[in-house]
Amino acid sequence: MIQVSLSPALVIGTGLVGASVAQALTRAGVEVHLSDARYSHAVVAASRGAGTLAELDPGAYKLVVVAVPPAALASVIAEALATYPNATVTDVGSVKGVVLAQLRATGADLARYCGSHPMAGSQKDGPLTASPDLFVDRTWVITPHDTSAAQSVLSVRKLAELCGARLVTMAAQHHDEAVGQVSHVPQLISALVAGGLLDLPAEHLQLAGQGLRDVTRIAGGDPKLWRQIIAANSGALRVELEELHADLGRLIEVIDDPDSVESFLDRGRRGTRALPGKHGSAPSEWAEVVIEIPDAPGALARLFTDIEDAGVNVEDITIDHDPSRPVGMLGVHVDPTAAMSLTNVMTAKGWTVKP
Amino acid sequence: MIQVSLSPALVIGTGLVGASVAQALTRAGVEVHLSDARYSHAVVAASRGAGTLAELDPGAYKLVVVAVPPAALASVIAEALATYPNATVTDVGSVKGVVLAQLRATGADLARYCGSHPMAGSQKDGPLTASPDLFVDRTWVITPHDTSAAQSVLSVRKLAELCGARLVTMAAQHHDEAVGQVSHVPQLISALVAGGLLDLPAEHLQLAGQGLRDVTRIAGGDPKLWRQIIAANSGALRVELEELHADLGRLIEVIDDPDSVESFLDRGRRGTRALPGKHGSAPSEWAEVVIEIPDAPGALARLFTDIEDAGVNVEDITIDHDPSRPVGMLGVHVDPTAAMSLTNVMTAKGWTVKP
Known part of the structure; x- marks a missing residue:
């Protein structure tokens, strides 16, 4: 079995994404070193718990994360592969195909490179808004290529896991x-x-x-x-x-x-x-209990209090219509296993529940 | 001077917007009556403090607010003008020109009609999500036409004011x-x-x-x-x-x-x-105090604590760069009148402030 250790790691580029990765790794116990062409960014990131500005022997680093602007990615990755001979090198860029093509054009051995893309960010930028939680439960795509070493892929997987992200693997072009x-x-x-x-x-x-x-x-x-x-x-x-x-x-x-x-x-x-996630379960999964609302002030407030007292978890509420009768009706959507119990409790409390 | 009274008022249509208008008017002390082709909606709205389902003599109403779907607006407004002989009639529809043209085509006297459009709503619908605060500080457009009576325009202005909205007057087409x-x-x-x-x-x-x-x-x-x-x-x-x-x-x-x-x-x-409002004042209005950040863990936290102790309101913070020196610098944007005081306090506390 291949052992994967990411410590010590070097994060190059301490904008929002780089500084957040560094904070997350530091929190996970990884020794993180920081570098940025804009020195102020690195100082601010270090001061916010992202790591240290101290430099190690280049051969010491196990992981290098390149978090620089897209146009600089290929050259900084190529330089990192040459400079840090024992490190897996990854990047966090938003586009993967062009960078891979540019790297291939250099003729470099790319076994230690595996691209990745954490799907988180903001229209804000810079380490002041960084957070070690930026990637928690967010998608993190890793894009191994045909010459990525298994060790490199596993290291980048571990990076995403330590940041709390959900892993997705895809080819760069895809x-x-x-x-x-x-x-x-x-x-x-x-x-x-x-x-x-x-x-x-x-x-x-x-x-x-x-x-x-x-x-x-x-x-x-x-x-x-x-x-x-x-x-x-x-x-x-x-x-x-x-x-x-x-x-x-x-x-x-x-x-x-x-x-x-x-x-x-x-x-x-x-x-x-x-779109996944935000729009919840299909309404058809719930059972609807339809309750008549008397035409009296405060009836709805009493109704909600009684539903709450019934200890039933309400998933949704809709207003129902009976064109043939002038009566107010509320559809209370609950777990099907709780529908009978809610019907009984509400009937016992004097409400008219539609059969 | 023309006296404007909106009480008693009738709100026709108790979806999100109608029920919210009714709640706001009720809270402002207006006697509000409710009507809805979907009786359940009216019952729910009444139960949530929007008004009463009781009916008055048609001649009693001072104001009728028509809050029905767009396609039904013209016919319901025309019917309201005929049914409630002493009421100013308005609507809350999102489009004004077509409705006005349709009303004119009926040949009705439109002196008692003045259109309006409260710019608030939601992708949610129905009286369950209604709120008397829905219109607070939101734009409310009123669209008087050339035969609107002054009394009608003033009544609709008062309606918008009672709902807490910001008034804008425009022609329907505009x-x-x-x-x-x-x-x-x-x-x-x-x-x-x-x-x-x-x-x-x-x-x-x-x-x-x-x-x-x-x-x-x-x-x-x-x-x-x-x-x-x-x-x-x-x-x-x-x-x-x-x-x-x-x-x-x-x-x-x-x-x-x-x-x-x-x-x-x-x-x-x-x-x-x-876009007005959300994007605040131009940065040029603030003075920038540039402070050097030592390369030490926790320096930024101490810096923020000292700024806070200085009692100065920070409008924005940026990271500044000096390409010639490897040093971290933070730009603190404050009211120009507070810049000198911040500089003095921070210098006294041992920070290096860029002159």
């Missing part, structure tokens, strides 16, 4: 296609909408609500960072943007036809539900 | 153009991006982060409600969407050119800063 779709395209579309705001009179902008702010939030990200990401993935992005361009053209053609617009909107809503 | 730009277009673009997700493999979707969730959040809104809004404003929307379509086409043409991409992204970032 990763770039995926992040193009779920990260780079949304970034460009957010900038498209935000850029359009500059043409509007201030009087119109004062009508902006939370929806517009959500859609345009990521457009506040650093253009100098994002230009590098877009440049490194422009081939995949062109394909995706052309599809959206065609979809938008079709929407414009049917904008006067409410049925077509509703289909378009419905497709969008189904898309939001396809 | 309002529709503005909300098309800042609300309906973002809704459609969010749905465009979200709809594209349905074509992606689940493996790609698991790489989705917060940025994509923000961009697509409002696409989770009700397609049956939004189809009505889009239909009522499709003329203005077509123009806006065609501009975005052209902008997107131009982006695709230059996607391989990093300078052009950066210009595009920079324009987007400036757009986010054009």
Whole structure:
């Protein structure tokens, strides 16, 4: 069995992501050394518990994490492979294919290199906002290539695990296609909408609500960072943007036809539900107990108190309708095993429960 | 001087917006009556303190607020004008021009009608999520027309004031153009991006982060409600969407050119800063005090403690660089009148402050 030790580690680049990785490793007991071309960043990171600025003999490092801007990745990785002869070298860049191609073009032995991409960050930047918890429960993609040594892959897996992330393994090209779709395209579309705001009179902008702010939030990200990401993935992005361009053209053609617009909107809503995690279990998993609400002030508050006293966990609440009777009805969605018990308790307390 | 009284008021339609208006009016001491074709909604709203289901003589009402879905607005407003002979009638619909045109086509006297649009809501719906605070500090547009009586305009102004909103007055057509730009277009673009997700493999979707969730959040809104809004404003929307379509086409043409991409992204970032409110004061208003950070664990924590003890309000913190010296420097942005005092206190405590 291959033993994997990451200590001592060197983190090159102490912006938000680098400093957060360093904090997480330090907390996990790894001896972490820091380096940054912008010395102030390294000092701030060190002062926030990310590691030390002291230097070791280059042969001592077991792991080097390169967390520099995308355009500098390949050269800093190649230099790290040459400088630190016993270290696994990884990076945390948002695009993997171009970097791998550039590294291959150098002719270097890449057995000790395995790329990775922790899917966390912020439109904020720099070590002041770093956190050792930045990657907890976030996706961390590792992108081994055909000449990555097993030891290198295991070291990067261990790095992601120590940071508390969920591991996903993909080929570099496949990763770039995926992040193009779920990260780079949304970034460009957010900038498209935000850029359009500059043409509007201030009087119109004062009508902006939370929806517009959500859609345009990521457009506040650093253009100098994002230009590098877009440049490194422009081939995949062109394909995706052309599809959206065609979809938008079709929407414009049917904008006067409410049925077509509703289909378009419905497709969008189904898309939001396809995103994992946030949108929870399907309603069909719950049982619905329908309770009549008397037309009296405070009835709903009493109803909720009685449901709470029943000790049943409420998953969702909907308002139900009976077109034939003027009566208020609330659908209480609960675990199917608790539905009978809730029905009995509420009936006993005098509520009318629909059979 | 014209006396304005809104009591008793009738709210027709007790979804999120109607029930919230009713709760706010009730809290302000207005006697509020509720009506809803979906009786359950009215019962739930009443039970949550929005008003009473009891009916008065039609001549008694001073104000009628119509809060029904967009497609039903014109007919319900016309019916309200006929049924309640002494009431100012307003609505809370998202689109004003079409409704006004439909009302004019009925030939009714519209002196007692003045449209309005509180800019608040949610992708959630229904009276269960209603709140009397929904409109506090939110924009509320009123759209008087050329035959609105002064009494009607004043009544609707008072309604918005009692709800705690910020008043903006616009012509209906002008309002529709503005909300098309800042609300309906973002809704459609969010749905465009979200709809594209349905074509992606689940493996790609698991790489989705917060940025994509923000961009697509409002696409989770009700397609049956939004189809009505889009239909009522499709003329203005077509123009806006065609501009975005052209902008997107131009982006695709230059996607391989990093300078052009950066210009595009920079324009987007400036757009986010054009939004009022959220993005605060320009950094140039603050004075920067630059303090050297020693390379020692905990230095930053001590620095922040000393700044706090100095009793100075910190507006922003940046990391500064001196390319010529390996030293960490923090820029502390404060009110210009406090900069000298901070410099003196920090120097006295032994910190090196850049002159």
